[in-house]
Amino acid sequence: MMRSLAWYQLREEIEDFLYLEADLLDQRRFKDWLDLLAEDLIYFMPMRRNVKFGQHAERENTKQGEGISWFDEDKWTLGKRVEQILTGVHYAEEPLSRVTHMVSNVRLLDVRPSVEDAQEVTAGCRFLVYQNRIEYENFTFVGRRTDELRRVGTSWQIARREIILEQNVLLAKNLSIFF
Amino acid sequence: MTTTLPTDQMIDLKRGMISREIFVSPDFYRGELERLFTRAWLFIGHESQIPNPGDFFVSRMGEESVILCRDAQGTVHVFLNSCRHRGMKVCRYEQGNTSLFVCPYHSWSYTTDGKLQGVPLYRALYEGTLNREDWSLIEVPRLAIYKSTVWASWDPAAPDLLDYLGSAVDHLDQVLDCRDGRPGGSEVIGVHKWVFPSNWKFAAENFLGDTYHNPSHRSVDMIGIGPSAQRGQKGRRDNEYNKGQHVWVGHPAGHGMHSVLMPATMEYESSYAQYPVVDEYFRHCFDERKRRLGEKACLLPFTGNIFPNASYHGRQPRGICVWHPHSPTETEGWRFFLVDADAPAEVKDVLRRFYMRYSGPAGMTEQDDMENWLYATAASRGTIARRHPFNYQMSMGAYKTNDPLPGDVSLQITEQTPRNYYRVYASYLNGAPWDELIGRPLVQAAAE
Numbered sequence: 001m002m003r004s005l006a007w008y009q010l011r012e013e014i015e016d017f018l019y020l021e022a023d024l025l026d027q028r029r030f031k032d033w034l035d036l037l038a039e040d041l042i043y044f045m046p047m048r049r050n051v052k053f054g055q056h057a058e059r060e061n062t063k064q065g066e067g068i069s070w071f072d073e074d075k076w077t078l079g080k081r082v083e084q085i086l087t088g089v090h091y092a093e094e095p096l097s098r099v100t101h102m103v104s105n106v107r108l109l110d111v112r113p114s115v116e117d118a119q120e121v122t123a124g125c126r127f128l129v130y131q132n133r134i135e136y137e138n139f140t141f142v143g144r145r146t147d148e149l150r151r152v153g154t155s156w157q158i159a160r161r162e163i164i165l166e167q168n169v170l171l172a173k174n175l176s177i178f179f
Numbered sequence: 180m181t182t183t184l185p186t187d188q189m190i191d192l193k194r195g196m197i198s199r200e201i202f203v204s205p206d207f208y209r210g211e212l213e214r215l216f217t218r219a220w221l222f223i224g225h226e227s228q229i230p231n232p233g234d235f236f237v238s239r240m241g242e243e244s245v246i247l248c249r250d251a252q253g254t255v256h257v258f259l260n261s262c263r264h265r266g267m268k269v270c271r272y273e274q275g276n277t278s279l280f281v282c283p284y285h286s287w288s289y290t291t292d293g294k295l296q297g298v299p300l301y302r303a304l305y306e307g308t309l310n311r312e313d314w315s316l317i318e319v320p321r322l323a324i325y326k327s328t329v330w331a332s333w334d335p336a337a338p339d340l341l342d343y344l345g346s347a348v349d350h351l352d353q354v355l356d357c358r359d360g361r362p363g364g365s366e367v368i369g370v371h372k373w374v375f376p377s378n379w380k381f382a383a384e385n386f387l388g389d390t391y392h393n394p395s396h397r398s399v400d401m402i403g404i405g406p407s408a409q410r411g412q413k414g415r416r417d418n419e420y421n422k423g424q425h426v427w428v429g430h431p432a433g434h435g436m437h438s439v440l441m442p443a444t445m446e447y448e449s450s451y452a453q454y455p456v457v458d459e460y461f462r463h464c465f466d467e468r469k470r471r472l473g474e475k476a477c478l479l480p481f482t483g484n485i486f487p488n489a490s491y492h493g494r495q496p497r498g499i500c501v502w503h504p505h506s507p508t509e510t511e512g513w514r515f516f517l518v519d520a521d522a523p524a525e526v527k528d529v530l531r532r533f534y535m536r537y538s539g540p541a542g543m544t545e546q547d548d549m550e551n552w553l554y555a556t557a558a559s560r561g562t563i564a565r566r567h568p569f570n571y572q573m574s575m576g577a578y579k580t581n582d583p584l585p586g587d588v589s590l591q592i593t594e595q596t597p598r599n600y601y602r603v604y605a606s607y608l609n610g611a612p613w614d615e616l617i618g619r620p621l622v623q624a625a626a627e
């Protein structure tokens with residue numbers, strides 16, 4: 001993609017959107033966050049395996065649409081997760097965790113149909129999510145994300161999110177937060 | 180280890196009290212590693228994970244890494260994952276296929292049947308001294324495969340797996356058999372692995388039949404996440420057991436479970452409401468199973484724990500969990516998810532999605548379990564806390580033996596299954612003989 005003025009503007013728009021989204025989560029505005037998700041959302045976090053050199057492309061990550069991953073779900077399920085937190089008796093998030101999402105290294109990987117008329121964007125980023133819970137529980141989740149974003153009016157919606165967490169055995173007791 | 184652990188003081192089954200020490204003390208933890216995990220049959224994995232010669236899956240026994248491997252001839256082995264030279268892990272991949280395990284350190288190599296094959300510079304450095312035959316990978320003396328599940332014990336004198344399981348096998352069968360009643364036929368579709376800061380026995384106990392902890396799952400019950408939730412059904416799963424008599428069963432070897440005895444007149448309860456194809460499939464399986472098993476079809480599984488640390492969910496979400504100890508206060512949970520290997524693709528898809536939203540660290544139900552196990556462990560570590568035992572007095576004496584099923588059977592929610600579990604646990608820590616550990620009548624044992 002040519003680094004035109006339109007390209008830089010688009011990247012800034014996408015960055016702004018991702019920062020806004022992270023902020024909604026950190027402010028625990030979960031229902032507002034759900035509004036940013038497309039109805040046909042795919043939300044996917046594979047498990048990562050230790051495999052021999054040369055087999056990474058084929059075998060390192062579990063696959064969307066087959067077998068078991070950490071998350072391979074739709075908007076209904078994420079809505080249920082939000083609903084569960086809002087019951088006030090989901091003890092894994094009651095009292096609520098303190099969470100900060102850091103998003104960086106935002107890149108435009110693909111823009112359709114064109115940078116000047118961007119309707120769909122594939123954006124890559126890195127995340128560092130810090131979770132602090134009750135008194136002494138601390139978890140740091142670091143990884144990469146690939147988001148398919150769709151223009152809706154003057155804003156964007158997330159149509160697909162792939163979350164690559166840099167862990168094999170999960171070093172956290174729970175994945176009770178959103179990525 | 181020569182010290183005697185004060186099990187009698189710590190585990191008082193007559194009064195229904197168990198000391199917190201066994202959940203937090205390093206002494207008890209060492210006792211478990213040395214006297215329990217070195218003897219009991221432990222769940223290793225599933226044959227569907229190693230279908231071909233050379234396939235391996237790295238598993239654990241207690242704190243130690245082991246390799247489950249199918250050798251070039253097709254025979255299944257379990258080896259300690261540690262080189263005989265200086266102990267390097269010979270396999271640091273999780274799963275795969277190989278013809279050799281080559282040690283990264285000094286390059287000794289082992290064939291898939293565990294034999295030491297390659298020793299660099301053998302002629303110059305070892306000829307006449309090192310006998311390769313004597314330096315195979317350390318292999319478990321006892322291995323058994325039951326309906327595709329692989330189990331192993333480090334004790335050469337361990338009873339056969341089926342004697343160890345005893346009457347618990349009737350319940351385990353309901354986990355491992357096809358939904359239509361054909362024996363076996365399950366496959367593993369994925370394995371969760373995660374660590375959490377709690378004693379491993381909290382997790383095992385949960386599956387022994389701790390139905391009493393239902394209130395901790397109130398949030399999922401309120402919102403409904405089951406396979407029929409989108410049709411308005413509340414709760415964690417479909418209520419296919421509504422018309423059954425729930426039973427909590429303890430077995431002499433320490434296994435325990437919550438199962439259900441359905442009336443002989445039972446009919447299929449529609450489930451998976453938003454997926455007509457899946458509902459129809461399970462209706463077919465239900466009828467077929469009834470036809471095939473007759474009266475035996477009335478026994479349906481809920482949760483259970485095969486002593487010491489292999490737990491299961493029998494129906495929804497079907498799978499086997501293993502609680503690997505890391506320390507007195509840290510556990511690595513592994514959850515193997517099971518489906519019928521020959522189930523239609525749409526059925527498998529609906530099941531795996533349900534399993535993921537229910538189970539493990541990302542599961543809406545089980546997150547709350549982890550929260551409880553963590554803080555129950557944390558709040559039991561203190562000096563004062565440790566002076567005060569846990570209460571295990573629920574439904575004391577309220578069970579019948581071998582009526583209406585083999586084992587100690589309670590028709591109400593009970594802590595008889597954990598009381599029974601810790602009775603056997605104490606026997607292991609005291610180094611009891613196998614007849615005592617599996618509750619084999621001494622007369623019969625002597626006659627064998």
Ligand code: FES
Pocket residue numbers: 262263264265266267282283284285286287
């Ligand atoms: S430790 Fe394996 S070859 Fe030396």
Ligand SMILES: [Fe+2]
Pocket residue numbers: 385392396544545548
């Ligand atoms: Fe639970």
